[in-house]
Amino acid sequence: MSDIGFVRTEMLPEKDPPASEVGVIGWVRHNLFSSWLNAILTVLSIGAIYYVLSGVLPWIFQSVWNADSLSECREIMKGTWESTHGHACWGVIRERWLQLLFGFYPNHLYWRPILALVLLLAALSPILFSDKVSSKMLILTAAYPFIMPFLMWGGTIWGPVCAALGFVIGFLIIKHAAAAIGELWAMIAGVAAALIWWFILAGPVAGALSSVLPIGIEAVQSRQFGGFMLAIMLGVVAIGVSLPIGIVLALGRQSDLIIVKYICVGFIEFIRGVPLITLLFVASLLLNIFLPPGTNFDIILRVMIMMTLFSAAYMAEVIRGGLAALPRGQYEGADSLGLNYWQAQRLIIMPQALKISIPGIVSTFIGIFKDTTLVSIIGLFDVIGLASAIRADTAWNGIYWELFAFIAVLFFVVCFSMSRYSMYLERKLKTDHR
Known part of the structure; x- marks a missing residue:
């Protein structure tokens, strides 16, 4: 008898991997139940998570938002769920969230800290994401340390301007004196000149400019x-x-x-x-x-x-x-x-x-x-x-978890x-x- 050989002329199509090796099932099998020890730990972890969430989620979502005091909160809880246990009183957050965010800052000036925060994010963007943001934004980054105090405290604009001039004076001295007296001595001279400007000259100059051109915002x-x-x-x-x-x-x-x-x-x-x-x-x-x-x-x-x-x-x-x-x-x-x-x-x-x-x-x-x-x-x-000040109010005396959860x-x-x-x-x- 003669040997007969056979050579396949077409490629077999690829087969899908077993369902137990891919997708959600594969991930669960390899990460949560890869061994009997991991399976036990997974089951215990699921039980612990369920125990925690079964108490936390009702406390968060089965809660009271439209109350003006803790006693009113408890009355609503008893009328709705027949118990005050396991339910949050978010009415304190609804009533005091602006105070928790801004303190005693004047209400009509909330736009200033909000604008300062927006400008902060814009000023940080060329530093944090230098490959995605234009380098021209660095101008805002350099100016922000003087814009922020002006927005937050207000008053005359000449104070921040004079503070910025101190850095300009120090930089110019370092830049032009380095070749003549060396980098180290130029740096010392620049820092000394900036300190003299800030502690001796900036105050009187800012006061004089403010008296001539009183430009500013509410202090x-x-x-x-x-x-x-x-x-x-x-x-x-x-x-x-x-x-x-x-x-x-x-x-x-x-x-x-x-x-x-x-x-x-x-x-x-x-x-x-x-x-x-x-x-x-x-x-x-x-x-x-x-x-x-x-x-x-x-x-x-x-x-x-x-x-x-x-x-x-x-x-x-x-x-x-x-x-x-x-x-x-x-x-x-x-x-x-x-x-x-x-x-x-x-x-x-x-x-x-x-x-x-x-x-x-x-x-x-x-x-x-x-x-x-x-x-x-x-x-x-x-x-x-x-x-602590809110809890000292008679309307909210005795409330703890809701305030600290919001802060957290x-x-x-x-x-x-x-x-x-x-x-x-x-x-x-x-x-x-x-």
Whole structure:
């Protein structure tokens, strides 16, 4: 017999994978029931989730919104569900949500903090999404630190203008004097000139311009600030200013200049060894003792300074960790290219150190933003302080969970957004392609 061979001339069509390997069923099988241990943990987790949601969801959705007091809430609950247990009274949020957001800020001026928030998002967009937003928006980014105080506090426009002129003066001196006296001395001269302008000349110049051209908007006192608006304002200032100060402190701690190094080390270790609430009490009660008689140092500005310094000390250690993680070859590579110290830091060292430090930096940002609630202890009516004031009202005396749940949602939205952006930035800057 002769062997008979057969060669197929057409391709077989592809078959669909088994239904148990793809789609929802495949995902569940591989992620939730891949082994008997995972199956047990999945069942226990589903039971725990059901137990929690069976109590939380009715509390949220079977609730009262149209009541003007806690007693009225309870009457409606008894009439509808025959029990006050397991039902929320959201009437307090419906009645006081504006106060929780804006504090005692004048009602007819709510457009100003709202506009400040919109401009904040616009000012951050060229920094957070540089590849998707026009670089021309950086003009707004540079101007926002002077626009925000003007919108929030109001008054004459010449105060923010004179404050901005201080930066212009310092920049021009650094730019034109660097070639003549060196970068370091030019930087010192520029900073000194800006400080002289701010502390000695800016006030009289702003007063003179205001008397000649009284341009401004209605002034708002700091005691009227409060609510979640105050938390955002304190958090934004502390986050935005602490990062550059932290970079300078981290570089100073690694400096070969002994005096600079020990000043930075002493500052960082002192601030990190003292609780933030102690610094806030210093800002609130003790700082005026060391100021000249009659000095009016705004309480919110004092709190901003203390929170910024506190955050900067922790930021310095986070960035120092990023600098320490860089291999020595990066420094040697910068030297081999003939770069000076500042060029090496700006072009090679610091970008890599900041990339390594992204999780720690964002964690510090989130921590300082949540720490803004501590200002309620020194008498500022942030969102926590207002919650206590609302509960002191006889109409809402005894209500707790609804207020704190609303506050928790506000903070969660902001902190979760920062966390998600951190993950987006890490993916964007990822270079190992693993």
